[in-house]
Structure formats: structure tokens, C-alpha cells
Amino acid sequence: MPFDDATNDGYISFKIKTKATLTMGDSFSNTAKIYFDYNHPIVTNTFTTTVKNVLATSEVSKGNDMVTIYPNPVQNILNIQSKNTVIKAEIYDANGRMIISASVTGSSINVSELTKGNYIIKLFTKDKTVTHKFIKI
Template identity: 35%
Template sequence: SPSGGHGHVLFKMKSNPNVQTTGHVTSNANIFFDYNFPIETNDATTVFETLRTNDNDAITVQIYPNPTKDQLHIQSQEAIKKLDWYDIGGRILESISVDAKEVHQDLSQRASGIYFVKLKTEKGSKTLKIIKE
């Protein structure tokens, strides 16, 4: 409607590279259409944080070949209890229960791309990036 509308306004701003990795930035805008009074947007807060996993660096893992076309070999000094496979968007694709220090995975049916496998052992977990060609 001409007055009191419920339209949406989207605006984009470039990030300042000098913002700390744990910063909060609050922004708003006054948007002008023709010679009318400005439309004031709501405050929007963006939170900048470093993404990381709580991986256990004490877990030693060998994965080969990486990149791979089909077979992937995973070796650990500790028995691997579980493998969780994630796509690049963080969606879980498969969860496999195992109890072995060496695991072989057939990736021939997976599409080419980047995956993450989270290994769980008695000592903790470790997430590794896998490239499927």
C-alpha cells in the first residue's frame, strides 16, 4: 500500500578488514526515494567470530590419498569409534560406527567436491578436509 507498507529493503555493505575477529558491528541506513523523507531501517548487528573446531591435537591421523578419486585410507594411533561425513555446507551426510585403527572408505559414488570427516576416538575428535576429484 502507498502508506504504511510492509515491503522489505535489503542493502549490502563491504566489511572493514580492520574489524577484530570477535567484533560486533551495528548498522542501519536512511534510504531516500526521490525527494521524499528517508525510510529508516532497523538496526542490524553482525557478529564476527573465528570459526574453529574443538579438535584434539593429540590425535594423530593419516589420510591418503587426498585428493582422492575413489578409495580413502584412514589410519589412527587410537581406535576410531565413529566417522561423521559432512558436506561443504556443514550438513551431515553419513555417520558410521567403527572400532578400528584403520578404516577404508569408498568415495566413488560421491560427487566431486570438498567434504569434511570428523573422526571420534576415546581421546576426542578431529575434523579433516577431504577433496574428492
């Protein structure tokens, strides 16, 4: 809840540790009880969070010109173009779970078994790790 000096005396922030069982569209609610000394708690409004799938293909990290991926969005085969040999790939879903970890023997990865959505791919060369986002359609 953002701070509003005209009507509030403070603010509350919180973090949510996601669970592996969360899926897109799940919602959960929470409230906070604030205690000062021995007074009755101040109860905040209920805040509802909904897990959404955000579509974006912007790069996750700088220096990705060393390795490029295409097409993006992809249906079946994700091609890799690199100045150095890519030796390993890891693909993570939107919840940060590793879905695929595999040695790379060519210049492409078959992603046909992935469900539609946003993914992050980490590509490992001998000297560097490069991270890209991609969309599976």
C-alpha cells in the same frame, strides 16, 4: 562493505544463513534500508553473493597428527591411519550438511558415492574427535 573514512561515514555488515537447497553457482542479492528517526531510509547498494566451491586441503584443527587420511584428493577409498581406534566417522559437504555417519570397522571408508567436491570428515576415537578436510575427485 569495508569502511572508508575518506568517503563514508560508516559501514554495513551482514550474515547469511545458508539454506539446504543452495548449490554451487547459486547467486542471491540483497540490499539494506537504514532508518534514522523518522527520515526517509538510506538504501545501500545491491550486493550479490555467489556460492562457490573453494579447493583447499589445509587442516581444520590442530592436533591432527593423531589421525591422518590419505590419499587426498581421493577417488574411491579414503584410508585412515590412527594411533587409536577410530570408531565413527561423519562426513559433511561444503554447506555443512552431514552426508555420511557410519561406524568405522576397518582402516578405510568408501567415498565413491560422493559427488566431486570438498568435504570435512570428523573421526571419533574413544577419547578424541579429529577433523580433516578432503577433496573428492
